[in-house]
Amino acid sequence: MSFLHVQDIHHTYFTKASATTALSDITFTVEEGEFVSLLGPSGCGKTTLLSIISSLLKPTQGTVLLENKPVSTAKNQIGYMLQQDYLFPWKTIEENILMGLKLSKQLNEKNKSAALNLLDQIGLGGVEKQLPKQLSGGMRQRVALVRTLATEPKLLMLDEPFSALDYQTKLKLEDLVSQTLDEFGKTAILVTHDIGEAIAMSDRVFLLSPSPGRIHKIFEMPEELKKISPFEARNHELYPSIFQSIWKELESLEPGKE
Numbered sequence: 001m002s003f004l005h006v007q008d009i010h011h012t013y014f015t016k017a018s019a020t021t022a023l024s025d026i027t028f029t030v031e032e033g034e035f036v037s038l039l040g041p042s043g044c045g046k047t048t049l050l051s052i053i054s055s056l057l058k059p060t061q062g063t064v065l066l067e068n069k070p071v072s073t074a075k076n077q078i079g080y081m082l083q084q085d086y087l088f089p090w091k092t093i094e095e096n097i098l099m100g101l102k103l104s105k106q107l108n109e110k111n112k113s114a115a116l117n118l119l120d121q122i123g124l125g126g127v128e129k130q131l132p133k134q135l136s137g138g139m140r141q142r143v144a145l146v147r148t149l150a151t152e153p154k155l156l157m158l159d160e161p162f163s164a165l166d167y168q169t170k171l172k173l174e175d176l177v178s179q180t181l182d183e184f185g186k187t188a189i190l191v192t193h194d195i196g197e198a199i200a201m202s203d204r205v206f207l208l209s210p211s212p213g214r215i216h217k218i219f220e221m222p223e224e225l226k227k228i229s230p231f232e233a234r235n236h237e238l239y240p241s242i243f244q245s246i247w248k249e250l251e252s253l254e255p256g257k258e
């Protein structure tokens with residue numbers, strides 16, 4: 001049995017005026033330690049799918065199993081990194097990274113020191129007593145990563161976590177997140193609009209087609225790219241041709257092109 005099993009998901013949003021089928025026929029599995037990206041045109045249902053996988057939204061039809069159990073029973077095993085860092089502005093960095101542990105009543109000396117060690121490891125040792133406003137956007141996203149990993153989630157949902165950052169910071173953070181998730185053997189699902197980011201960070205890229213969202217194609221990344229950092233992957237000789245084939249498929253999904 002796979003680590004994550006998404007089975008026959010359909011989802012329709014009902015409003016008083018209309019019904020919008022956002023997703024149809026979505027079935028796939030993800031193995032433990034795998035990094036998967038969801039890519040596709042705006043409105044194809046990426047966020048809806050992420051919300052269903054994390055059990056924030058109940059699908060109209062279908063099931064999501066995490067380690068063979070309904071994901072609704074495993075909500076506290078899912079961590080998030082979002083476009084905004086959502087750090088509490090009045091709390092220090094240390095209080096912010098320990099917040100999840102504190103709220104779930106899991107805070108102890110061991111996981112506190114592990115969280116502070118990780119902060120140090122990713123180059124932020126010494127900022128513990130500072131407030132988020134004293135840090136740059138990239139530093140705050142690194143703090144958000146530590147806060148997410150502190151609760152030791154089994155599955156990480158990354159919803160465009162780099163899209164608000166400047167290009168250089170984004171590339172550096174992609175490397176850091178990738179290296180940290182590898183080190184901890186974490187499974188992750190990334191929503192992104194950036195084809196390059198999807199190629200560079202993922203083991204597999206799922207391309208979704210719109211109206212309703214379906215899995216149009218799955219691109220398995222070559223072993224050569226999986227073994228290296230996202231930055232190195234962007235400079236690898238195989239990268240341009242993979243980019244071209246995903247780009248071509250994306251173009252074919254535009255309205256009027258079949």
Ligand SMILES: Nc1ncnc2c1ncn2[C@@H]1O[C@H](COP(=O)(O)OP(=O)(O)OP(=O)(O)O)[C@@H](O)[C@H]1O
Nearest residue numbers: 013014015020022041042043044045046047048049
């Ligand atoms: N709460 C809602 N009520 C009604 N329709 C919704 C709701 N949320 C999303 N939709 C519709 O469902 C479809 C999928 O939306 P979703 O936000 O999941 O797509 P997306 O791929 O994440 O989009 P983007 O790339 O623009 O963020 C769209 O047609 C959207 O208008």
